[in-house]
Amino acid sequence: MKVVKVINNNLVRTYDENGNEVLAMGCGLGFKKSSGDEIDSSLIEKLYTCNDKANTNQLVKILEKIPFEHIQVTNEIINFARASLGKKLNDNIFISLTDHLNFAIDRHKNGIAIRNALLWEIKKFYNHEYLIGKEALDIINRRLGIQLPEDEAGFIALHLVNASMDEISMQKATDMAKMIQQIINIVKYHFNMELDEYSIHYERFITHVKFFAQRVLSGTIIKDQDEQFLAVLKQQCKDEYACTRKVKEFIKQEYGCDLTEDEMIYLTVHIKRITSK
Incomplete structure (x- = not known):
């Protein structure tokens, strides 16, 4: 394997034996290396296959900054x-x-x-x-x-x-995908803005909404409540909380599920993150 591009001392782009682009990670793997140099395979600790360009670029951004x-x-x-x-x-x-x-x-x-x-x-x-x-x-x-x-x-x-x-039923996966997209649309239209789909906050938001959608479809509800925190949140994040109420009304109408105050808190916090400039 040869270096295609050095990302940092521990990460390089290369191609595997099947000609697939991969990210090779290992301590000192890219140290004093240039494009075309041979890679010491004994130093490779992990290979990431680059199937999706957006995900690969996101991974590179993260790995560049993390110890x-x-x-x-x-x-x-x-x-x-x-x-x-x-x-x-x-x-x-x-x-x-x-x-x-x-x-x-x-x-x-x-x-x-x-x-x-x-x-x-x-x-x-x-x-x-x-x-x-x-x-x-x-x-x-x-x-x-x-x-x-x-x-x-x-x-x-x-x-x-x-x-x-990936291992849940196809029908539930379809229902979850629809719910997630509808929630994203509610946020976009409420704030009249496009969301940065390549940001870390968007990744965290999607992760939360996936689990949220799974709970709604399975009937699992968060019952623990933090009324004091909710009161503060309503004052400090009025617009974001108003958006969360729209999500609550949508879930109630489409799925017959009434969201608890804790669900409202978590959604409001994530909406605040992805809509903050």
């Missing part, structure tokens, strides 16, 4: 998850989980904790993924000396659930 040891930990977690679950995970999890864990580690270092209001539901309905999330916290602690809170095990579990959605 290499965070990427290595994420790869170890994903490999463990695939072996434990015994099923295929969507390759997009390399983007979503790498970004999430890096963000979580930064938040932890700055003393910022985020409560996972879905933790009880995750333990009950996605126990296997939750247990993998607990093991992921141990991996992070062993490799980086950072002990993240249990809430993060739940967030990791959500990424695994979303990454395995």
